[in-house]
Amino acid sequence: MTLPTEEEEQAPATPDTPRRRRWRRVRRIAAWTLGVLIGGPLIVFWVAYLVLDVRSPQEVLAGLDKTVVLQYADGSELLKVIPADGDRTFVPYSQVPAKLRDAIIATEDPTFWDNQGFDPTGIGRAFLTGVGGGSGITQQYIKKSTGDEGATIARKFAELVLATKITQEQGKEQIFESYVNIISFGRGTFGPAAAMNAYFGKKLDDSITWSEAAFLAGMIQSPSVHDPAASGDTHAARRWQYVRDKLVSRGYAHSDEKMAYPGDAIQPPSETRAGRVTYDEFHVKQQVLAELEQDGFPLGRLQQGNLTVETTLDRSKQDAAKKALRDRLTGEPPEFRGAVVALDPATGAVRAYHGGGQGVRDYAGTPHALGSAFHPFTFTAALLHGFGPDQPIPAFSKLEFLGEKFQYPDLCGKKCTPRRAVETHANGPFVALAKKLGPGALSEAARQAGIPDAVDGVPTLREKDGFLIGPGIAIGRYPLRPLDVAGAYATFAAEGRRATPHLVAKVRDESGAVVWEHQDTSSPAFGDDNTSRRVAAEVTSALRTADGTAALRTGEAEHGNSPDNQDAWAVGYTPQLATAVWIGSDDERRLKDASGRKLTGDVVPADIWRAFTTAARPR
Numbered sequence: 001m002t003l004p005t006e007e008e009e010q011a012p013a014t015p016d017t018p019r020r021r022r023w024r025r026v027r028r029i030a031a032w033t034l035g036v037l038i039g040g041p042l043i044v045f046w047v048a049y050l051v052l053d054v055r056s057p058q059e060v061l062a063g064l065d066k067t068v069v070l071q072y073a074d075g076s077e078l079l080k081v082i083p084a085d086g087d088r089t090f091v092p093y094s095q096v097p098a099k100l101r102d103a104i105i106a107t108e109d110p111t112f113w114d115n116q117g118f119d120p121t122g123i124g125r126a127f128l129t130g131v132g133g134g135s136g137i138t139q140q141y142i143k144k145s146t147g148d149e150g151a152t153i154a155r156k157f158a159e160l161v162l163a164t165k166i167t168q169e170q171g172k173e174q175i176f177e178s179y180v181n182i183i184s185f186g187r188g189t190f191g192p193a194a195a196m197n198a199y200f201g202k203k204l205d206d207s208i209t210w211s212e213a214a215f216l217a218g219m220i221q222s223p224s225v226h227d228p229a230a231s232g233d234t235h236a237a238r239r240w241q242y243v244r245d246k247l248v249s250r251g252y253a254h255s256d257e258k259m260a261y262p263g264d265a266i267q268p269p270s271e272t273r274a275g276r277v278t279y280d281e282f283h284v285k286q287q288v289l290a291e292l293e294q295d296g297f298p299l300g301r302l303q304q305g306n307l308t309v310e311t312t313l314d315r316s317k318q319d320a321a322k323k324a325l326r327d328r329l330t331g332e333p334p335e336f337r338g339a340v341v342a343l344d345p346a347t348g349a350v351r352a353y354h355g356g357g358q359g360v361r362d363y364a365g366t367p368h369a370l371g372s373a374f375h376p377f378t379f380t381a382a383l384l385h386g387f388g389p390d391q392p393i394p395a396f397s398k399l400e401f402l403g404e405k406f407q408y409p410d411l412c413g414k415k416c417t418p419r420r421a422v423e424t425h426a427n428g429p430f431v432a433l434a435k436k437l438g439p440g441a442l443s444e445a446a447r448q449a450g451i452p453d454a455v456d457g458v459p460t461l462r463e464k465d466g467f468l469i470g471p472g473i474a475i476g477r478y479p480l481r482p483l484d485v486a487g488a489y490a491t492f493a494a495e496g497r498r499a500t501p502h503l504v505a506k507v508r509d510e511s512g513a514v515v516w517e518h519q520d521t522s523s524p525a526f527g528d529d530n531t532s533r534r535v536a537a538e539v540t541s542a543l544r545t546a547d548g549t550a551a552l553r554t555g556e557a558e559h560g561n562s563p564d565n566q567d568a569w570a571v572g573y574t575p576q577l578a579t580a581v582w583i584g585s586d587d588e589r590r591l592k593d594a595s596g597r598k599l600t601g602d603v604v605p606a607d608i609w610r611a612f613t614t615a616a617r618p619r
Helices: 018-051 057-062 099-107 120-129 137-146 153-169 174-184 192-200 208-221 228-249 279-294 297-306 315-329 373-385 418-424 427-437 439-449 471-476 483-495 528-541 605-616
Strands: 068-071 077-081 184-186 308-311 337-343 350-354 396-401 406-407 506-510 514-517 551-558 566-572 578-584
Touching: 057 077, 068 279, 068 297, 077 279, 077 297, 099 137, 099 208, 099 228, 120 174, 120 184, 120 337, 137 174, 137 337, 184 192, 192 208, 279 297, 279 350, 308 471, 315 337, 315 350, 315 605, 337 373, 337 406, 337 605, 350 406, 350 605, 373 418, 373 427, 373 439, 373 471, 373 528, 373 551, 373 566, 396 427, 396 483, 406 471, 427 439, 427 471, 439 483, 483 528, 483 551, 483 566, 483 578, 506 528, 528 551, 551 605, 566 605, 578 605
Parallel strands: 068 308
Antiparallel strands: 068 077, 308 506, 337 350, 337 578, 396 406, 506 514, 551 566, 566 578
């Protein structure tokens, strides 16, 4: 065996030539370059991941004003209160129909359920071409939630980071729910429920067809372009066909599925404009919102909380009030205006509220002189101060009261009593009673019945100074709202128990849970139960109609000191419904009906009252 020599062991290495040194330098540069190219973006991405913060879907949606839905008492939709930026009715993920979910995903992001917030293929195409691609559902949500839609590399990079981050922090269903509620479908709508109503006039539910779902999904990319109202049915049909093909090619729908462009079913924008309401609906909306604000639910809270309001209104009675007023005023002088308010005497729940359809002025919520329809309150004051309903009282034809002279024909006769004065509509005896009792007694009786102390900060049943009660209270000169008059008469219908008139029954959150409910506050109006029942029974007896089925008081308010009238009323009740009808005009003027006779409560208003009461009577 031969061992290596010392010289062989210490043989010199390959010489370090300049060429070898150059290659080593090249390899080092290549390694560093590759490290920078690969590791640099990863480091930048990681830093951006730590620094950039994505707003949660809940936070984004919580910061948006939602559409507030007002419902009839039976839960059907009455109207919508639309935010300034459009109809934004929130729809939970579970309530988005499967067909619509599939149509949106097939069109906007076919890999949504599996990707990490973006489609790498689409991203690459977008970076290479500079246009299109790369914006899946998650990225679109990021874009809309941040408000940054600029076409820059920096924005795109931030979008990728945030899309990745939200995908790790939120579930796919949650992301889709937020996305579908934040995007616009056109026509001032956000979210699928508003879109379904705007285009098809229908409620969003599982009855949606593939054709409707494909149409709505096709609107998302560019609503202002794809809406047939903007570009015509030919263009819209091509867009619909594109979505339909995606549904079939991606396995969501079968090729033999019955699907056709739903052109005939698409409503014109003029009939589906978000927030469109008639004048009478506008009056209801304003009255409901004002009531809710007093109950601690201003509009901002309703919109932010995505709350639904259940009103007390009955759809059939609301329609009956509108029809009775419209039909009877047809052919009457064009300056005639009217209002109808009806409520449940037992609870104060308003079942019909019609403030007229001529403009923004709400005649049901506007004060008008009550005239001789105030007499039941004077009658009540007399009963509360010891006068019997059949006790003889003087019936002066001329009388001075608080410095004002009154003169009326003697309608009550020599054997006048409070009951007889009510039945004959005699003003003189009630002025005499007012002088005997004092104006404060009349005011107090009306307030006990339910007339509020003030409306919108303005005292009722007072002079303009807000303190003095003048002689005009005896003849109903002080203006009162039909809403309050109906509520006060309802106290007599409810056997002397007073309930607060209200149009709001409940407020519900997005899950349907009741977060607020009107509480019954009815109580004896005129002292104890016995006294209240006795007073109410006497008033009802005096107002009883000839057939005995209802109690009705018609009345008029005089125009100044003239014998003509400027306001006419018909106010009455059955055990189930108390109703006030007012007829007048926009200004104080002498009014004559179509036949040339001066306006009185027993003609036009009484006709409306009877027509409504008959239509509203339980079948």
